[in-house]
Amino acid sequence: MPAYITTVTEDEGKDPIETQPISDTVGIYRKDGERGNIFLRTPDEDIDLGFHDRTVSRISSNARDICPVEMFDRDGSIFIRNNSNENAIEVEYLYGQREIGEGNEKKVTEDCVVKPGLWTNLRLSFKPDEADQADQLEEKGGISTVAYVELLCDGFVDASESSASNAYYYGQQLLTFAREHPVDHQSFEEAVADLERSIQNLKSDAVPTGDELNDDVIETHEQVATDISSIYKVKS
Template structure:
């Protein structure tokens, strides 16, 4: 089972930040006056690219909101946020006041403060289906986008040929799932550019079968951007 958070930055031009939930993850505002919101794991502190003075700071070394991996998915606990923490699914919205906790077993929107919104996702092993099967089964565009984004992340570490195949699927998906936003148009152009560059890499003078770390980082950033775009559109 994979669990992670995907940030929803305030700027449409910003790239969403992906934070794995492999251990406890604390969400809080830095106390340096910058209003910076971070996600803190055991090994690092990640800037979520959001500034919000309404998100609480740490108290006695403990973050106001904490997420932890559990057997069913993700546990979310409000340790003492002065503003309520909201969990939203397609069916309902649940508010956690100080001291409350809840379990996330599927996709969920997590809102802390006024402008900090995170996408919490639980992926079970073997649960992914092909894009064609997802479309036939009536899966939402956001879920379809997430499947393709995950496929591209994996393909980037596999081969140029596999990456080309997934990018072609992404281009078709973007063409058939139009969004009325400048960000969607920008992503479409970016995918087309990358597709042409991959074609050149596969058959040009600098032919290689694998992608280097710079390419992998670029495709991962594109995956995060597409996943975040459709996650925001579905909320």
């Protein structure tokens, strides 16, 4: 599943920086100097991320040019490794936070905000392969609306069995498509409202804290997906 890094800033006058999908090791480090500029090191270049943060570590002289923080792809999975960052790397998910101490690494499977320092925020975003393939097919006219909706519904259910964040992503994809492609059916508005309610519940106390959803929530998502898929099939 491709993962992208995007800078997160509250400065409205500064456009976020988004990288290409992580396919090799990329590093994060503080450059020598008074301002403490934070850079992203890729195989091709070093990119100034626009942050000034002296709480992110520099590349030490005896580290053989290894960045204190690295993100990399291993067998199709994304990992974050703390090589030598003095502060623990904070990884914030939709429902909780994890820390990666010096000398440790962690596999990341869903959207999160990575904080190697107090003032450096990097969003790690995943774009599911199925959604990406469906986007391409839709643009080429190679897939019917019904087939596309069924693909999104299946993705929503599968994602619900994976994690809350993945379910939220797929749910938003399905909701956006349904709103942009409404059908004349007496139950359509109710089904879309049920989907929207399910998505909102993912961000509320209705879902227990943690990455996994309980069986009741998954069953609700299955029913919502079935209702929407059935409506599009009837109107096809």
